[in-house]
Amino acid sequence: MINKVLNRLDPLLILSAALMGVALYLIFIWVPTETNQGAVQRILYFHVPVAWGSMMGILVVSGSSFMYLWKKNEKWDRLAVASAEVGVVFGGIMLLSGMIWARPVWAVWWTGEAKLTTALILFFIYVAYLMFRAYFPPGAHRQRLAAIIGVTGAIDTPIIYFATNLWSQAHPPLVTGPAADADSTLGSDLGIVLLASTIAFTFLFIFLVQNRYKIRKSEDDLVELKRASSTSVMTGAN
């Protein structure tokens, strides 16, 4: 029984679970509380790795969308949709955890700072990417159009960043909280925990994308099977 379960387990799952355990230990037990911000500073150890994950997601979506348009190989489309879904989930966690952190530290939930606004706009573009895929009938046409949205998001990113930068210069961000400008009191400890957590989340990201990719492949195979069986039924009736 136990052997069966163990055989089913993905080594990547075991690795990311173990790393996550180490990261959780470091975050909640090992590292001392930052004195300026207090316990809320620990959100950083989740926020940064998750932001990194969502950025990887976007990079992989746009890269594989481009490859799909170029090579027309299904595997690039599967990789794009898998990393878009994981990237959007990571992006959502990034936005939420950032807001929860900002409220006590910056005294506002949200501000018009360039990086925040860029992240939010990109989040919307990739949500639209997934919605488009959900609404459009499956097939090669959908994959091509979705790839175009993926590439468009990548092209738009530097323009969005430049625009939000200019915009936030005109409207200085409202960052007035109690510990907004204070330096960290943690020194190199912060870097160690952050690195461990980032590695753990990176493996989690790869594990999730890999699994979503496999499910996607099964879905495609199923569609193919159904099509094959329905054609054989039709030819049989004739």
Added chain:
Amino acid sequence: MMGSFAVIWEIGRKDLLLEIRNKDVVVAIAGFALLVLVIFTFAIDLNQSNAKLVGPGVLWAGIAFAGVTGLNRAFALEVEGNTLEALMLAPMSRDLIYLGKALGNFLFIAVAQIIVIPVFAVLFNLVVFRWEMLVISLLTTIGFSAVGTLFAAMSVRVRAREVMLPLLFLPVVIPLLMAAVESTSHIVNGRSWSDISQWLQLAVAFDVTFVVVFAFIFQHILED
């Protein structure tokens, strides 16, 4: 064999002719945008100081939302009349079809603005008739129609077309909207070219990027 510009103009002229006959799109865009303006004059307690603050944002949000409704029609008519296939069969390259359709959309949104912006000036009591305003509104309209034409072509066969187009279109044009709003707010505050030059550069960069890339990419959309 017609030259490229002649082809683009012919497609744009076809849409324009249809529009002159039934006046669907321009009336829809202008009507929608005017309603947004009017609703905001109720929603906000307008006075001389806050009009300058919120006016530009309201104007461009109205034009962007209204533009989406107009763009929805651009390819819907082609699909309803089964003329998209005819357009695809025509012996011309696909990027010219895109540019022709974008030209049509550009003209519709531009004409709608000729109606909307004067009403905006009256309702919000702001001075907007300046060369700067003409330039930024042309640049914004080019970007809207460049992005909108491609996304409209993409969402024309989607189940929920009316929902899909704004979800795709609005986040992508946010940088252009920022440029339009910021420039307009400089303009109503009586500032000049030097204050908006960076935003104009951004708008030009946006327009050039998307016109070129989307003209190139458009063949992937129609290909069937």
